[in-house]
Amino acid sequence: MDRLNLSRWSVTNPAVTLFAILVALAAGAFAYVTLGRAEDPTFTIKTMVVQAVWPGATAEEMQNLVAEPIEKRIQELPELDYVRTFSRPGAVVLQVQLKDSVRQEAAEVWYQIRKKINDLRPTLPQGLIGPFFNDEFGDVFSAIYMVTGEGLGRADLKTYAERLRTRLLGAEDVAKVALIGEVEERIFVEISHHRLATLGISPQAIFDAIAAQNAMTAAGSFQTSADEVQVRVSGDLASLAALRDLPIRAGATVLRLGDIATVRRGYEDPAAYLAYLNGAPTVGVGVAMADGANVVHLGEVLAAEVEAFRADLPLGVEVTQTSDQADIVEHAFDEFIHTFLEALVIVLVVSFVTLGLRTGIVVALSVPIVLAVVFVIMQAMGLNFDRITLGALIIALGLLVDDAIIAVEMMVVKIEQGYDRIAAASAAWSSTAFPMLTGTLVTAAGFLPVGLAQSTSGEYAGNIFWVVGIALIVSWFVAVIVTPYLGLKLLPPPKPGAHHAAYDSRLYRILRAGVNASLRARWAVIGLTLAALVATGVGMGFVQQQFFPTSARAELFIETRMPEGSSIEATAEAALAAEALVKGDPDVRYSSTYVGAGAPRFFFALNPALPNPSFAMTVIMAQDAEARDRLRAKIEAAVAAGAVPQARVRVDQIVFGPPVGFPVQFRVIGPDPAEVRLIAAEVRAVMVANSNTVEPQLDWNEQAKTVQVRL
Structure with a gap:
């Protein structure tokens, strides 16, 4: 370690060291501004949903004829953890869950599932609709807006929501915009079977007439001397009036569809999904952020777009934001800055009281330099500011000053012993560099289980290890390179003939007296230590144990x-x-x-x-x-x-x-x-x-009522 003395190098090359500090601070400031911001870290959602519909089938038929063949093909995948199947009359939903160890390769697994099930389609029952796949469970809406209007139907609300969706799709950092709670419009043809029987018309004849009139068929083309002209035949059912006027043949008589049936516009019945805001019908617009984007900036962009959209709305139509991730993240950053300033003030006060004014300034200046380098490394690794990385930085704030304190205190001790500042910096490296590095690595290793855990929790919280580890290692480099340079510039030079025993001060004399008293009463000290250990173990049994805490969100x-x-x-x-x-x-x-x-x-x-x-x-x-x-x-x-x-x-x-x-x-x-x-x-x-449970529930629920007609 003495041959490569980084502390001596930093104080003998002050211009290079100063340049490196300025570059680190500038790069760190740029990284701080440009790093992505999100509420939670991204992690792989290991769930896919496969759905299929077979009208008229019983739950048992859906399970035996549809779900089981699909399950068997999915079970061929080595990455599979389990498949949960929910079979209902006419519908089946399969929830495919991959193993916790699966991460980036999940997309390839989803492709394999699609391919296997598509190969299976020819063997599935005729009339089956699907299967359909949904592997976009990982999409999180950074903002949700609800469109409401007094006296407006869901079709009108959907029209305004579609306009808002189109506007937001073009906004910066927007990856996806989806409608929430929209109900599709339908045209209903309601027929009296008694009247059809009287007229001698079968329902199938009406179905065929509608299909034939609305069929898209090529009418051909003809060529002129210069052009080829396409022939278009009109007559498709573009309105309710056209549908009512559709001719229906009843023997030798031709009737209008509107004369024998009620034709009306309505909503799909029954609806599949409904949304309400404060008890009133609504249609929502959810906005998902692009990967690596800044959610705070996205929030500002969306706020401007929505405000401009509101200005064009008629009286009575309102747009209400029900989810604002940008505000949550901004609040989290305010907390981080507040915590950072608190830590800085605590370090300054403690350093000033125990080490002196100049020594305290040296220690305090090391904190922003460490954080600047950490931000640069985070950006290079593709990490964002989120709940986990900010928490890791807050944890690191209490640790990253340790090495700087040790290094500058050793310089002070050596200066008091008569060393000049360059020699004191070199001696500080020789005495403390390797022990500090060992302690830094041991501390970082304490977070290693979280970083290497092959589980969803490990993937979610794993960046605690990487950010804390990076901060601690960077703090060691700052302590052995930057701190000696700052000490060279800020610590007072040794006064000739003023050197004295470094540990012959009032504070050290009090400490030495305390240590000597503990050694004289060593058995009492050991007993108190063991008693405290036992009390801690007993007390832990009364502490609520929860790996992830409850959120403070409202x-x-x-x-x-x-x-x-x-x-x-x-x-x-x-x-x-x-x-x-x-x-x-x-x-x-x-x-x-x-x-x-x-x-x-x-x-x-x-x-x-x-x-x-x-x-x-x-x-x-x-x-x-x-x-x-x-x-x-x-x-x-x-x-x-x-x-x-x-x-x-x-x-x-x-x-x-x-x-x-x-x-x-x-x-x-x-x-x-x-x-x-x-x-x-x-x-x-x-x-x-058990008194600790509230309303345990079964996911099978009750057996549904069915009317069975035997022919």
Whole structure:
């Protein structure tokens, strides 16, 4: 270590060292401004959903003839963890979950699943619609806007939402814009079977007439001496009037369709997904950010675009933002800057009190230099500012000054012993460089399990190790290169004949007296240490253990589950009744309800619910975290007292980390569905008896009602 003395080199080449410091600070400032900003780190969503529809099939037929062949092909993949299948009459949903060790290669696995199932299509039942694939579960909407209007139908709301979507698609840093809760329009032809029988017209004849009139067929072309001219035949059904005027043959008579049927415009019935804002119908617009972009900048761009869009809206149409990730991230950055300044002030005060003014300044100046270099390395590694990296930087703030304190204190000691400043810097390297490096690496290794964990949690939180490790190693280089240079410039030179014993000061004499007293009463000290260790172990048993903490965000979730087979209208009624439990409460800013599936993913840890007409989720935005807790207690008390009796209501809030759904889950597997259902009910009964559980639920739900006609 003495041959390569970086401290001696830095103080003997001050111009080069100063240039390196200035370059590091400039590059760090540039990296700080340009680094991507997001609420959570990106991690691989290892879930794909495969859906298929077969109208008229029973749940057993969907399971045996559709789900099982697909499952068998998917199970051939070595990356597969498990497949969960939900079979309902006429529909099946398969949730494909990959192993935790799968990361960037997930896209290739999704391609293999598509290829295997597409090869299987010819063997699936005739009339099957699908299978369809959804592997975009990782899309998080950085902003969600809800379009509402008094007296407007969902078609009109969708028109305004489409206009907003088109406008936002062209905005900077926008990757995707999707509509939320839109209901497609349909043209309904309602026929009286009694009248058709009287006229001798079959329903199929009407279907064929509509299809033939609306068919897209080539009418040919003809050539002139200079051109080839295409022939277009009009007559397609472009309006309700054209459909009503469609001729239908009834024997020798030709009738208008409007004379024998009611033709009207409406919405798809039943709807697949509905959205409400404060109890009123709405259509939402969700905006997903491009990878590596700055969500704070995106928020500013979107705010300007939406404000311009609002100016063109007619009276009564409103656009409300229900999710603003930019505001959350900006608040997190404010906290980081506040914490950084607090740490800097603490370091300055402690250093000034214990080491002196100039020594404290040397230590304090090392902090921004370390952070600047860390920002540059983060940018080179493709890391962003997010919850994990900011948390790691806050952790590192308490550690990265240690090496600088050791190095500058050793210089001070050597100067007090009569060394000049260059010799003191060289001696500080010889005495402390290797022990400091060892301690730095050992400290960084303490975060190694998180960084190397082959799990979703490890992927989510793994950057703690990399950022803390980088900061500690950079702090060592700054301590042995920059700190000696700063000491050369700021520490006072030795005074001739003023050197003295470095450890013969009042502070060290007090410390020495304390150490001597501890050695004289060594058995008492050992006993107190062991007692403290035992007390710590006992006390840990009373500390709540949770790897990822509960978020301080103000959102509150109400999950409404109706009996299986419930209509989406009945589910919407129950969900709005649950939402009404806090209607008018001053703690509520606004609430949005989503029926037929879960809320759109506006937060990485939100676990999207699969499509189900008997499920709804309400997102209540409280005024703050304290208001959220009051609302939760109020809703839970109302539900316990019998509110919304037709549904199972669960209240939840955001928890950091990968999505988990229910925190405790048991899976019952067996060949006989009836036996599996009985055993699952017994497991649920055991969980209900536990005072630490709230409303345990079964994902099979009840058996749906069916009318079977035997011919």
